[in-house]
Amino acid sequence: MIRRSLISLLVAAPLTGVYGQLTGNNLFEYQMGNLPYSDPRDLSAHYDQLNLAYRYKGLRATLRYEHFLSQNEGSSYANLSQFQVQYRKDKLELKVGNFNETLGNGLLVRGYDIAGSVFEEESYRSRYGFYRDMLGFSAKYSGDIWYFQAMRGKSLVNTLPPTLSMDERRIDLVEGMETGVSLFYQTVGLILMRNSNPFEKDNFYSLLFSGSIPGFVSYNFEYAHNLKNGVPTFAMSESSRYGMYGSLSYSLGSFGLSFEYKNYHDLLIGTGISDPPTTVREHKYKVLNRSTHVPQLTDESGIQLEGYYTFSNSEHLVVNYTYSLNEFFEDYRFSEVFVEYSFYPGNKSNLTFFADYASDEFKSEDTRYAAGSVWEYTIIGSWSTQLHLEYQYIEREFAEKELLHNGVVIVGFTKSPGLTVSMVWEMSTDPFLTDHPDTPDIESDTRHWPGIEASYRINPTNTISLFAGKRRGGPACTSGICYEVLDFEGVEIRLKTKF
Amino acid sequence: MIIRTGAMILLFSYMAVLSGQEPVFRLRDLDDQWKEYADLKGDQLTVIDFWATWCQPCVRSIPLLNQMSVELKSKGVNFFGVSIDGPRNQAKVKPFIQSMGVTYPIIRDIDSELMKELSVSAVPTLVVYDAEGEQVYFHEGFRPGDEELIRNHIEELLDE
Numbered sequence: 228m229i230r231r232s233l234i235s236l237l238v239a240a241p242l243t244g245v246y247g248q249l250t251g252n253n254l255f256e257y258q259m260g261n262l263p264y265s266d267p268r269d270l271s272a273h274y275d276q277l278n279l280a281y282r283y284k285g286l287r288a289t290l291r292y293e294h295f296l297s298q299n300e301g302s303s304y305a306n307l308s309q310f311q312v313q314y315r316k317d318k319l320e321l322k323v324g325n326f327n328e329t330l331g332n333g334l335l336v337r338g339y340d341i342a343g344s345v346f347e348e349e350s351y352r353s354r355y356g357f358y359r360d361m362l363g364f365s366a367k368y369s370g371d372i373w374y375f376q377a378m379r380g381k382s383l384v385n386t387l388p389p390t391l392s393m394d395e396r397r398i399d400l401v402e403g404m405e406t407g408v409s410l411f412y413q414t415v416g417l418i419l420m421r422n423s424n425p426f427e428k429d430n431f432y433s434l435l436f437s438g439s440i441p442g443f444v445s446y447n448f449e450y451a452h453n454l455k456n457g458v459p460t461f462a463m464s465e466s467s468r469y470g471m472y473g474s475l476s477y478s479l480g481s482f483g484l485s486f487e488y489k490n491y492h493d494l495l496i497g498t499g500i501s502d503p504p505t506t507v508r509e510h511k512y513k514v515l516n517r518s519t520h521v522p523q524l525t526d527e528s529g530i531q532l533e534g535y536y537t538f539s540n541s542e543h544l545v546v547n548y549t550y551s552l553n554e555f556f557e558d559y560r561f562s563e564v565f566v567e568y569s570f571y572p573g574n575k576s577n578l579t580f581f582a583d584y585a586s587d588e589f590k591s592e593d594t595r596y597a598a599g600s601v602w603e604y605t606i607i608g609s610w611s612t613q614l615h616l617e618y619q620y621i622e623r624e625f626a627e628k629e630l631l632h633n634g635v636v637i638v639g640f641t642k643s644p645g646l647t648v649s650m651v652w653e654m655s656t657d658p659f660l661t662d663h664p665d666t667p668d669i670e671s672d673t674r675h676w677p678g679i680e681a682s683y684r685i686n687p688t689n690t691i692s693l694f695a696g697k698r699r700g701g702p703a704c705t706s707g708i709c710y711e712v713l714d715f716e717g718v719e720i721r722l723k724t725k726f
Numbered sequence: 727m728i729i730r731t732g733a734m735i736l737l738f739s740y741m742a743v744l745s746g747q748e749p750v751f752r753l754r755d756l757d758d759q760w761k762e763y764a765d766l767k768g769d770q771l772t773v774i775d776f777w778a779t780w781c782q783p784c785v786r787s788i789p790l791l792n793q794m795s796v797e798l799k800s801k802g803v804n805f806f807g808v809s810i811d812g813p814r815n816q817a818k819v820k821p822f823i824q825s826m827g828v829t830y831p832i833i834r835d836i837d838s839e840l841m842k843e844l845s846v847s848a849v850p851t852l853v854v855y856d857a858e859g860e861q862v863y864f865h866e867g868f869r870p871g872d873e874e875l876i877r878n879h880i881e882e883l884l885d886e
Contacts, residue, residue: 254847327837643875
């Protein structure tokens with residue numbers, strides 16, 4: 228009913244003389260190919276996501292339409308997957324429909340929408356936009372001194388595909404409010420939240436403290452705890468559910484430093500509506516991004532320290548140290564040291580080096596080294612070339628010690644502003660990846676993923692991209708959210724349109 | 727299904743020739759103070775740079791945009807940055823950007839509200855608005871040579 232009304236509003240409003248602004252974008256993706264070792268090798272599928280927004284003064288209506296067509300029986304769908312009506316007047320904002328909201332630092336609840344990402348899960352084989360939203364309503368008042376936010380909605384389990392019903396995909400009912408007072412750059416806040424699903428009903432509160440000495444130091448602290456009869460409200464015991472996160476940021480001239488602390492215990496709420504800060508560096512390099520440490524919310528504590536220094540000629544240095552501890556039936560430690568240095572040799576080059584050392588007991592990877600470089604060179608005018616090299620060495624010990632190697636080479640050519648062509652080659656000696664699942668033997672030959680990527684901006688609002696070859700999957704983190712990306716072998720075409 | 731989607735795109739593309747409106751938002755800056763578009767816009771042009779701490783091309787583009795913002799300030803061009811970092815990277819935003827000597831204001835778009843409103847789907851993305859609130863330029867990505875292209879485009883817009 229609400230959806231139909233919204234579509235009518237979107238279509239009818241401009242035609243009735245109520246002139247506002249209509250904007251939108253569309254992502255079309257066609258794939259011919261499949262997962263490795265899967266038949267048919269030339270599986271044909273296409274996905275489309277259309278986002279539309281109509282705004283007239285303070286009123287805004289949006290919708291998202293997604294469809295997926297595949298030869299795989301049962302994975303195709305066509306859905307109006309999101310709709311929202313928003314009203315904004317001065318400091319007040321009201322939303323009905325689908326929305327992404329975060330309370331505090333996300334210790335209790337966080338919604339997100341990773342723009343442009345398409346997710347696929349191996350067992351369902353449907354492709355769909357990767358977001359975790361809520362369906363309900365929210366209200367926000369952003370006063371200069373006092374702020375207030377309230378929400379009620381059913382949260383999406385985004386690992387379940389749109390081929391399932393809404394009841395199956397939206398299990399958690401989240402009701403929450405956040406309020407706070409800000410004075411002299413210091414803020415004190417309180418969150419109350421209830422999460423209900425057929426299996427559990429939990430109440431939580433959270434205290435927030437944040438502030439800054441403008442220009443120099445900023446801090447942010449949150450303590451969340453469940454509210455339950457018989458459990459002390461401030462206890463950090465084995466039987467209680469709690470989360471503590473704190474950060475301190477410092478800047479002076481060209482030097483910057485951030486320090487973060489975390490302590491999470493039994494903080495996996497409902498089907499996973501919470502997403503507290505990981506305090507683990509989000510890497511942009513493939514070998515490091517894939518090896519990232521994913522926090523275990525059953526029990527995890529740790530710190531992260533990151534420093535920046537920019538030299539007078541824009542040379543930039545980043546140093547990071549991370550330590551995490553999981554206390555299960557035995558302790559598992561993760562530690563990482565990362566250094567990155569970017570500089571400009573000559574007036575046509577940009578060179579970045581990185582080096583990384585990590586130890587991850589949870590993955591039985593006691594020693595992990597990685598290093599690499601990215602070199603960009605302007606050939607002439609708007610033509611440039613890129614050379615991207617990454618290498619990783621891992622010592623993993625389960626029953627016996629294994630020495631593993633991962634590598635990435637990317638050679639690219641670019642013509643500003645719109646054309647990029649890259650040849651990508653990845654390799655691995657990891658037995659989890661080199662083994663052919665359909666044979667009784669354990670193959671150990673080096674596995675390769677060669678591919679070609681090309682992107683052409685037809686005009687400022689249309690971009691077409693092509694991938695052909697083999698693409699390596701694995702864990703990946705984008706915009707702070709980590710998820711599993713599947714391998715792909717074949718051809719993929721993407722068309723992005725903005726209007 | 728394909729015909730229905732195509733028809734919807736055509737219909738809405740036709741309707742998209744309606745008048746533009748400047749962005750509407752109320753987001754916090756790096757000192758947790760609320761900022762609206764009116765607080766940040768320039769007399770002639772407003773340049774909005776969407777970026778993130780984990781984005782390598784952003785790191786390369788930011789010093790060049792900062793230099794451009796200083797040079798064009800007197801011509802009525804205001805720059806401001808929009809950090810799309812989520813809670814995971816919030817603690818890093820301020821020391822990162824201040825160590826690079828960025829002088830233009832930065833606001834935090836933690837829930838991607840402004841990003842969605844302006845149909846931004848990747849970082850870095852540069853969006854330019856004129857004094858009437860009309861979106862006059864949209865540039866996605868950053869490759870060597872883009873800085874000249876962006877500067878030339880802004881100069882052309884100022885000359886119009």
